[in-house]
Amino acid sequence: MPARKDVCFEEAALWKRFKGGDKAAFTLIYREYTRYLFEYGFRFCTDREKLKDMIHDLFIEMWNSRDTVSDEVAIRFYLCRSLKYKLIRANYQYRTASGRQDKFLHQYNQVESTVEERIIDAEISDSRSILLDNAIRKLSRRQQEIITLRFYMGFTNAQIAELMHMKYQSVSNLLYNALGRIKETLETTPFARRLLETFYLFL
């Protein structure tokens, strides 16, 4: 008997229960997805308190409007999109005012150094992961974003197009170029090359 991975309640059923006013279902949703919202939100807003308020408000509004939201919803995408709108309305968009952008850059690097500490903490001792992480950090911000949306969040091309405000075809191009640059970076690292041969990644 294959032990199946225990994901959360099946999403459609969970959403239906939520729409029916089931508080337990709502609780399951915010316990499951808040982490992803922070991870996504940190890209645009490093003010923890501000972000926390936005995520809190988002869930309250979602609960209050449960009668009117759509019947069929990809929950993770729906939440990220709602947060993105909130961020834009609050003017947290990394392509706006330069002062904010610098602040973002500075603090985002700090966030990333925590990531690195975590890696060195041997929590993730997989050197392949470190190499990939370093290569990804050499990408442009939007290339980094698309890598996360595609492979970590698992969004479809159409969903990414909507989140990143770009044309469907541009999603493909951006992703393709990002992967190409990762490959280049990895290839110029001798150690990485050896690993690549072992794992035949990106070849």
Add this chain to the structure above:
Amino acid sequence: MSVFVIYDKGAVNCLKKNSCMKHFGEDTWEFIRDDSFVQWVLRPDAVNTARWEQWMAAHPERVADLEKARSMVLALGNVPQPAVDESLLQEVYAALDEHIAEERPATEWAPARIRRISRYRWWGAAAAVLAGITLLSIYLKKDNKTPVAAKLDSHMENEQLTRINTTNANQIAWLTDGSTVVLNAGASIRHDAFLLQPKREVFLKGDAFFDIAKDAARPFFVYTPEVGIKVLGTSFRVTTENGSLTVTVKTGKIAVYNLADKEQRSYVVTPNHKIRFNTRTSAFVADSLNTSDVAALLPAVEPPPFVFDNTAVTDIFQAMEAAYSIKINASEEVFGKCMITTTITNESFENKLKIICAAINASYKISGGQVYITGKPCS
């Protein structure tokens, strides 16, 4: 190159523009840009796994590329994300817990319990919510009986569960997907304990009434020794008499076919019709229902609801064991004092487990055809 059966046709093919092919392998790119592929790699389930295994079987020459693309997607998905402070998450959970708690009449709510539980895993709060609903009835101290029971003999062999009705009355066998089978005296079914395959398959001997839960992605098949019955979500009766087998359809639509027929030509049977298969002549004969047939469709034992009122979870597990013929290992010592009130009639087997476990802050594991419950005692 356009061999992808489950392919994202909406995308303009980058390869044909040959401007973007300088850096990156086209063999893996075809997979990586495909939404359904990424979905399968990141969130595999029975349905998409079956589809891609089928695809691999049909395109053996592409399997190496597919595996390469798969490792890439997994590696890229595993790259660490910005760290989120646990305290930050807890603040949000606490605020939201409080917000929805305030919507509830004060008497039904138990804030002390919330605080204690919410330190644990993400569904701790769900446990608290369920516990909150439960509390009132705990004080009422009703005596409890488990209404759901079935008297089927069952055993596991080669990962297949066989369930036989050795009584003289009709007995209900619950299936983990939400379907039920009413077995007449002497009838038996054999199936995968958890029906995890892309096809839900049940082997039937004797007479039975099936009420099948809808799941368009995973068709349901009933096999008698001679005849196969394909179902999408419906109820029908199977009877055998004097060398002929009759399938009578109450709701929905089914297709029957002779298992010996190489071409597997199937006959569709609609509600209030029946089809008879003569095992000697191997011929199908369709017919409308007469009044006695209609009467025969009606009294199929009504499945007792899974409604529990201040019942010990160990008793609920016993009821589920009987209903599904699946062994649930939960220590009486640990869980004997956990009482809950809940209605879970229409949930699938696994959702029933999830709801109960959430209520008592326990977790479950399915292994070797059995369920194991772990957690802490209730006070």
